Amino acid sequence: MRTAYSVETVRNAERELMARLPEGALMQRAAAGLAAACAQVLARVAGRVYGSRVVLLVGSGDNGGDALYAGARLARRGAAVTALLLAPERAHAGGLAALRRAGGRVADAGAASGSAGESIARADLVVDGIVGIGGKGGLREAAVPLADAAARSRAAVVAVDLPSGVDADTGQVRGDVVRADLTVTFGTHKPGLLIDPAREYAGAVRLVDIGLPLPAEAAELEALQHADAARLLPVPAAESDKYRRGVVGIAAGSARYPGAAVLAVAGALRGGAGAVRYVGPAGDAVIARFPETLVSDQGPERAGRVQAWVVGPGAGDDAATVAQVLAAKVPVLIDADGLRLADADAVRARTAPTLMTPHAGEAAALLGVAREEVEGARLASVRELAARYGATVLLKGSTTLVASAKGGPVRVNATGTSWLATAGSGDVLSGLAGSLLAAGLSAVDAGSVAAYLHGLAGRFAAQGAPAGAHDVAASIPRAWRDVRGN
Numbered sequence: 001m002r003t004a005y006s007v008e009t010v011r012n013a014e015r016e017l018m019a020r021l022p023e024g025a026l027m028q029r030a031a032a033g034l035a036a037a038c039a040q041v042l043a044r045v046a047g048r049v050y051g052s053r054v055v056l057l058v059g060s061g062d063n064g065g066d067a068l069y070a071g072a073r074l075a076r077r078g079a080a081v082t083a084l085l086l087a088p089e090r091a092h093a094g095g096l097a098a099l100r101r102a103g104g105r106v107a108d109a110g111a112a113s114g115s116a117g118e119s120i121a122r123a124d125l126v127v128d129g130i131v132g133i134g135g136k137g138g139l140r141e142a143a144v145p146l147a148d149a150a151a152r153s154r155a156a157v158v159a160v161d162l163p164s165g166v167d168a169d170t171g172q173v174r175g176d177v178v179r180a181d182l183t184v185t186f187g188t189h190k191p192g193l194l195i196d197p198a199r200e201y202a203g204a205v206r207l208v209d210i211g212l213p214l215p216a217e218a219a220e221l222e223a224l225q226h227a228d229a230a231r232l233l234p235v236p237a238a239e240s241d242k243y244r245r246g247v248v249g250i251a252a253g254s255a256r257y258p259g260a261a262v263l264a265v266a267g268a269l270r271g272g273a274g275a276v277r278y279v280g281p282a283g284d285a286v287i288a289r290f291p292e293t294l295v296s297d298q299g300p301e302r303a304g305r306v307q308a309w310v311v312g313p314g315a316g317d318d319a320a321t322v323a324q325v326l327a328a329k330v331p332v333l334i335d336a337d338g339l340r341l342a343d344a345d346a347v348r349a350r351t352a353p354t355l356m357t358p359h360a361g362e363a364a365a366l367l368g369v370a371r372e373e374v375e376g377a378r379l380a381s382v383r384e385l386a387a388r389y390g391a392t393v394l395l396k397g398s399t400t401l402v403a404s405a406k407g408g409p410v411r412v413n414a415t416g417t418s419w420l421a422t423a424g425s426g427d428v429l430s431g432l433a434g435s436l437l438a439a440g441l442s443a444v445d446a447g448s449v450a451a452y453l454h455g456l457a458g459r460f461a462a463q464g465a466p467a468g469a470h471d472v473a474a475s476i477p478r479a480w481r482d483v484r485g486n
């Protein structure tokens with residue numbers, strides 16, 4: 001499991017560790033990891049470290065200190081290193097002395113604004129040590145021209161700990177921020193490195209272990225890896241039969257949107273349940289495409305046994321079906337139109353698990369805010385929805401998050417691709433997650449494993465070219481095999 005911790009938790013762990021280590025040891029660990037990563041980048045962009053040109057953007061805190069010590073290491077290996085100081089009187093004294101001893105140059109970024117831009121333009125590598133976890137708000141005015149020059153330059157940009165200016169705890173971006181090709185982060189990922197919009201500015205992320213003592217239960221975010229997903233996938237045993245594997249009921253589609261039913265069933269058939277039952281007006285379309293579906297023209301109450309329901313994709317205005325499903329004593333996934341039609345009190349009153357799967361627009365409507373507000377603050381939004389509805393909430397989009405009403409780490413999915421932004425791919429996800437619920441996974445596990453498989457399937461289906469939602473569904477078995485290593 002990959003984890004991310006809040007700034008407060010990182011600071012506490014840092015204090016605890018520093019008390020046991022000699023002065024400055026932690027920063028040296030960070031700087032050594034940073035310098036090694038920079039050397040690899042230089043080998044790629046300039047052929048070697050010796051003779052390459054490196055510019056350090058140095059703010060007033062320890063983030064700048066990391067950059068200065070790493071710059072000193074690169075200077076000792078023969079790089080021409082220039083530090084541009086944003087606050088010369090407050091720059092890290094030890095780091096500055098180390099850089100000077102190693103033969104690096106130091107300039108006041110403000111006083112040398114013209115030549116600062118020139119050195120950045122000529123650099124092979126720009127190291128962003130303006131601000132790290134101590135940052136508040138976007139970049140301050142004096143730093144903006146440096147970030148702009150770095151963006152225009154052909155130099156590679158390596159961010160120290162975080163791209164300067166992004167919010168470490170939330171992934172929010174307010175104002176100008178640095179755009180990095182690589183972020184070298186210390187001790188743990190920070191939430192902002194895994195959540196859009198900030199994530200986009202981090203480029204590739206490399207974690208340098210500095211030995212921070214971080215308790216697993218205090219994680220802010222968790223991201224499943226292949227091994228985690230593999231452990232959670234429901235695999236039939238010798239004595240399994242279709243009922244023991246779970247039956248998932250799909251109450252979806254309408255005369256106007258029969259395709260949503262077909263796509264939800266397509267996802268459900270690949271989710272590990274032993275059987276898929278469909279109720280609704282699109283039975284003929286479903287059977288024509290997937291003859292293995294058990295189709296019923298009775299409502300959800302009379303459809304026969306199911307272990308979990310999916311309600312809502314393409315449901316139009318059929319509030320009665322949504323209400324019937326919510327009254328069922330089995331896990332329920334509510335998606336799309338179902339989110340609008342579901343009575344909030346009925347959702348809160350449920351005793352079996354509930355998984356809601358809104359995209360940002362649907363989440364905004366449920367919260368009564370603008371869509372942009374949700375997109376700018378995904379973590380707070382998904383937690384707020386989970387708390388309000390007493391349900392597990394999976395917020396879809398460029399970063400998919402899954403939050404439980406009980407609190408605890410929020411799951412973030414790292415497998416997605418923007419090729420998934422195609423009509424109907426959310427229907428496939430809901431069927432897939434519902435099937436995992438029916439197979440016995442908890443709502444958080446079902447949602448996060450479904451997002452994981454769906455993201456991988458999207459990659460396999462697209463491979464750099466547009467793919468339709470049915471292609472995503474058809475690629476789910478490949479995603480399973482990839483996760484299970486066969």
Ligand SMILES: NC(=O)C1=CN([C@@H]2O[C@H](COP(=O)(O)OP(=O)(O)OC[C@H]3O[C@@H](n4cnc5c(N)ncnc54)[C@H](O)[C@@H]3O)[C@@H](O)[C@H]2O)[C@@H](O)CC1
Pocket residue numbers: 010011014026027030059060061062063064066130131132133134135136137138139140143160161162165186187210212
């Ligand atoms: N906490 C840890 O465990 C470790 C921290 N290290 C480094 O230390 C950093 C944190 O250092 P600090 O606490 O000194 O904080 P920072 O260096 O992140 O920033 C603090 C300074 O930046 C200024 N500042 C705040 N917001 C700004 C903005 N928007 N634009 C420009 N300047 C702004 C503040 O006035 C303050 O002086 C980490 O990000 C990391 O790079 C590492 O050396 C190793 C371990």
Ligand SMILES: Nc1ncnc2c1ncn2[C@@H]1O[C@H](COP(=O)(O)OP(=O)(O)O)[C@@H](O)[C@H]1O
Pocket residue numbers: 336359395396397398399400416417418419420421422423424425426427428429454
């Ligand atoms: N930019 C993106 N990057 C990664 N995944 C995305 C992006 N945009 C959308 N997705 C994913 O694609 C799916 C789209 O679902 P949804 O918005 O409900 O579409 P629809 O209603 O057409 O099915 C979700 O799984 C979502 O997480």
Ligand SMILES: [K+]
Pocket residue numbers: 063128129130131132159160161162163164
């Ligand atoms: K930084």
